[in-house]
Amino acid sequence: MRLAGKVAVVTGGGSGIGATICRTFAIEGAVVAVTDIDRAAAEAVAGEIRIAGGAAQAWAFDVADAADVESAADEIEAQLGPIAVWVNNAGVSFIMPFLECTRTTWELTQRINLTGAFVGCQAAVRRMLPRGQGSIINMSSQSGRQGNSHYAAYCASKFGVIGLTQSVAIEFAGQGIRVNTLCPGVVFTPLWDKMIADYAAKHKMSPEAVQPYLESRIPMGRLCTREDVARAAVFLASDESAYITGQALNVNGGSVMS
Amino acid sequence: MESFEGQVVMVTGGATGLGAAMVERFALLGAGVACCFNKSQSAAEALAAKLSERGKETFLVRADVANGDQVKAAVKAVAEHFGKPTTVLINNAGDNLNPAPVDEMPEETWDQVIGINLKGAFLCAKYCIPAMKAARAGRVINITSISGRSGGGPGGAHYAASKGGLEAFTRALAKELAPYGITANGISPGVIYTPLHERTNTPESLERLRQNIPLLRLGEPMDVAGLAVFLASANASYITGEIIAVNGGLRMD
Numbered sequence: 001m002r003l004a005g006k007v008a009v010v011t012g013g014g015s016g017i018g019a020t021i022c023r024t025f026a027i028e029g030a031v032v033a034v035t036d037i038d039r040a041a042a043e044a045v046a047g048e049i050r051i052a053g054g055a056a057q058a059w060a061f062d063v064a065d066a067a068d069v070e071s072a073a074d075e076i077e078a079q080l081g082p083i084a085v086w087v088n089n090a091g092v093s094f095i096m097p098f099l100e101c102t103r104t105t106w107e108l109t110q111r112i113n114l115t116g117a118f119v120g121c122q123a124a125v126r127r128m129l130p131r132g133q134g135s136i137i138n139m140s141s142q143s144g145r146q147g148n149s150h151y152a153a154y155c156a157s158k159f160g161v162i163g164l165t166q167s168v169a170i171e172f173a174g175q176g177i178r179v180n181t182l183c184p185g186v187v188f189t190p191l192w193d194k195m196i197a198d199y200a201a202k203h204k205m206s207p208e209a210v211q212p213y214l215e216s217r218i219p220m221g222r223l224c225t226r227e228d229v230a231r232a233a234v235f236l237a238s239d240e241s242a243y244i245t246g247q248a249l250n251v252n253g254g255s256v257m258s
Numbered sequence: 259m260e261s262f263e264g265q266v267v268m269v270t271g272g273a274t275g276l277g278a279a280m281v282e283r284f285a286l287l288g289a290g291v292a293c294c295f296n297k298s299q300s301a302a303e304a305l306a307a308k309l310s311e312r313g314k315e316t317f318l319v320r321a322d323v324a325n326g327d328q329v330k331a332a333v334k335a336v337a338e339h340f341g342k343p344t345t346v347l348i349n350n351a352g353d354n355l356n357p358a359p360v361d362e363m364p365e366e367t368w369d370q371v372i373g374i375n376l377k378g379a380f381l382c383a384k385y386c387i388p389a390m391k392a393a394r395a396g397r398v399i400n401i402t403s404i405s406g407r408s409g410g411g412p413g414g415a416h417y418a419a420s421k422g423g424l425e426a427f428t429r430a431l432a433k434e435l436a437p438y439g440i441t442a443n444g445i446s447p448g449v450i451y452t453p454l455h456e457r458t459n460t461p462e463s464l465e466r467l468r469q470n471i472p473l474l475r476l477g478e479p480m481d482v483a484g485l486a487v488f489l490a491s492a493n494a495s496y497i498t499g500e501i502i503a504v505n506g507g508l509r510m511d
Binding site for chain 1: 429432433436437439441471472473474475477478481484485487488493494495496497498499500502503504505506507510511
């Protein structure tokens with residue numbers, strides 16, 4: 001077990017990639033704080049982990065609300081112990097023509113994906129500093145490496161996450177805190193359930209044609225899975241990556257190489 | 259930690275530095291390890307003896323990686339020794355011979371470094387890939403360098419060019435091999451404390467380097483070995499065409 005006894009906070013842990021990261025961390029021995037804006041979803045994942053014999057507890061907060069995040073982080077430390085790993089995973093995603101992207105959609109995307117990661121990094125760094133150790137993982141995307149049509153708000157937020165990661169990594173590396181980014185390819189999660197129709201409209205194809213089309217453009221010929229991402233997160237959270245900081249690790253089957 | 263029982267890991271330049279750390283790590287995880295060396299015979303024998311004391315047998319095989327006939331023979335010898343071909347190829351052999359400004363660099367020096375660092379990776383891949391394709395599984399891990407992107411140190415144009423080329427080769431290989439379920443990735447070390455750096459730096463210049471590294475320490479060979487283990491494992495089966503830096507934050511791309 002590579003994360004034995006480490007307290008790990010995962011935002012957006014109630015569904016999709018976040019939920020799989022929580023389950024995988026628990027299997028590796030971590031004590032997991034499953035956090036989500038949807039309390040019931042977080043409770044369900046934490047409960048499932050406990051039934052499987054792991055250690056987890058649920059919290060609900062809005063990642064962009066600094067006061068909420070800070071007080072939850074205090075509670076997590078009081079109940080579970082010092083936070084060693086923090087994964088800023090919560091995110092939203094919308095596909096739409098650029099000229100139809102409203103200010104509201106733009107701001108919501110930046111608020112959750114980028115401001116949420118900023119707030120999470122601050123909460124994590126504040127608590128890791130006195131102990132001189134910690135690993136922060138920010139979720140970017142292959143859309144954080146390469147722009148895409150109909151995807152400006154999301155791509156901008158995910159490029160931003162990489163800049164945030166590098167800056168925080170440099171500032172706190174000397175104090176033993178590592179900060180890295182994961183850039184997954186397309187993972188079919190609840191987020192994508194809502195986007196498939198928009199993606200199909202963008203490419204003028206039927207919704208059923210979306211998956212084969214995406215697969216045909218990936219050298220490894222399959223979509224990314226939640227497990228692919230979670231296993232990379234374990235590596236970045238563990239001491240195996242002790243000399244790796246400020247890096248953006250692509251997990252995309254070869255679709256974007258940078 | 260994952261087990262590598264039943265895997266055959268071939269590490270070029272395996273006798274010293276990063277290569278030796280990877281030989282040791284994979285051997286301790288249960289892999290059959292072929293330690294490929296050229297000039298460092300006594301270091302290779304010492305490493306094999308050390309691992310033998312811990313109950314791990316290593317297969318030593320000599321080859322100049324820049325020589326196709328020798329590589330072909332080495333790959334064949336590894337397969338015969340273990341009764342199965344290489345499943346994980348680590349192209350680690352590399353050198354930074356006789357650094358010099360480009361206008362003063364002898365053509366032979368350029369050819370030698372490109373030969374070991376770049377052609378060597380091509381040749382080892384060329385001869386290991388057929389068995390991987392047949393098995394529809396396998397891993398190629400190329401050890402590049404921060405200098406492949408930064409341009410490297412004084413007089414190191416040949417080295418930097420070879421490592422930049424190795425990055426491009428890694429990506430091309432990844433695309434070619436993806437349909438077979440084989441991944442190809444690069445590890446880009448920053449300043450790792452190895453015999454190569456001992457030779458090309460003074461204690462004072464190493465200290466200056468250390469102060470420029472955000473994590474405030476030089477890397478250790480085991481820092482690179484940890485990433486190699488991850489990339490060779492099932493945990494990284496969807497990662498291909500990637501160049502992953504292990505540099506303490508010295509460079510972020």
